[in-house]
Amino acid sequence: MTTPLLHGEIEAPRPLRAKDGRISLTGWCLIAGAAAAPPVRLRSDAFILPLTARHDRPDVAGLLPAEPAAGSCGFTIEGMLPAGVLLAQLEARVADDRWQVFKTLTIAAGSAPFCAVLDEPIRAGTLRDRVKVGGWALDPSHPVTDLVLRYG
Numbered sequence: 579m580t581t582p583l584l585h586g587e588i589e590a591p592r593p594l595r596a597k598d599g600r601i602s603l604t605g606w607c608l609i610a611g612a613a614a615a616p617p618v619r620l621r622s623d624a625f626i627l628p629l630t631a632r633h634d635r636p637d638v639a640g641l642l643p644a645e646p647a648a649g650s651c652g653f654t655i656e657g658m659l660p661a662g663v664l665l666a667q668l669e670a671r672v673a674d675d676r677w678q679v680f681k682t683l684t685i686a687a688g689s690a691p692f693c694a695v696l697d698e699p700i701r702a703g704t705l706r707d708r709v710k711v712g713g714w715a716l717d718p719s720h721p722v723t724d725l726v727l728r729y730g
Contacts, residue, residue, distance in 0.1 A: 581678065582609045582610065582612075582672045582673065582678065583609070583610035583611075584607060584608070584609055584610070584616075584670055584672075584678060584680040585607070585608050585609075585610060585642065585645070585680075586605060586606055586607030586608065586618075586651075586668065586670070586680045586681060587605050587606060587681075588603055588604065588605035588668065588681065588683070589604055589605050590602070590603070590604045590605075591603070593686075594683055594684065594685045594686065595685070595686045595687075595688075596659045596685055596686070596687035596688065597688055598688055598689065598690040598691075598718070599658050599659050599660070599661060599687050599688060599689055599690055599718075600656075600657075600658055600659075601620075601627075601655070601656065601657060601658075601659055601685065601687070602654065602655075602656045603620060603654065603655045603656070603668075604633075604652070604653070604654050605652070605653060605668075606635050606638050606651045606652045606653065607651055607653060607668070607670050607680060608638075608642075608645055608647040608648060608651040609647070609670065609672060609673075610645065611645070611646075612646070612647055612673075613646045613647060614647050614650075615632070615647045615650055615651035615653070616670040616671050616672065617629055617670070617671045618653050618655065618668060618669065618670050618671075619655065619668075619669050619671075619677070620655045620657075620666055620667075620668055620669075620683075621666060621667050621669055621677070622664050622665060622666040622667070624659075624660050624664065625657075625659060625660065627655050627656070627657040627659075628655070629653050629654075629655055630654050630655055630656045630657075631653065631654040631656075632650065632652060632653060632654075633650075633652030633653065633654065634649060634650055634652060635648065635649060635650065635651050635652040636649060638651055638652070659685065659687040660687065661687055661688060661689035662687060663684060663685070663686055663687075664684070664685045664686075664687055665682070665683075665684055666682070666683050666684075666685055667679045667681070667682050667683070668680055668681040668682075668683065690717075690718035692715070692716070692717045693715070693716045693717075694713065694714065694715040694716070694725070695713050695714055696711060696712075696713040696727075697711075697712045697713050711727060
């Protein structure tokens with residue numbers, strides 16, 4: 579079994595960073611001599627993100643005019659990553675349905691911050707009665723099941 583020759587690159591984001599855990603990775607990939615661009619994915623031990631969009635790449639067709647898939651080999655991969663410094667591989671599916679690595683990446687992924695807001699009980703005047711405190715809280719990575727307000 580011969581290993582197909584893959585050509586590919588990523589262009590964005592630079593630097594490789596997933597702010598708040600969300601990544602939108604764009605680039606291109608083709609198999610030398612193949613008529614169509616292969617499916618691609620971003621994989622690590624913690625996740626697999628599939629191809630989300632294809633793009634025309636006239637610039638790649640200009641660089642590699644002998645490659646039939648060069649004009650349509652652009653891709654986008656989008657999704658959420660776990661927080662941390664992650665070692666990931668860009669892979670392309672080759673003819674025998676195997677996934678073959680064409681680029682290894684280190685990605686810094688942040689986590690979305692916890693957010694909370696308290697509503698103002700009144701805007702003007704003096705409070706002479708009990709105050710009911712209201713507001714909202716959001717943790718993008720976990721459901722908020724309990725919230726405690728300490729004052730005094």
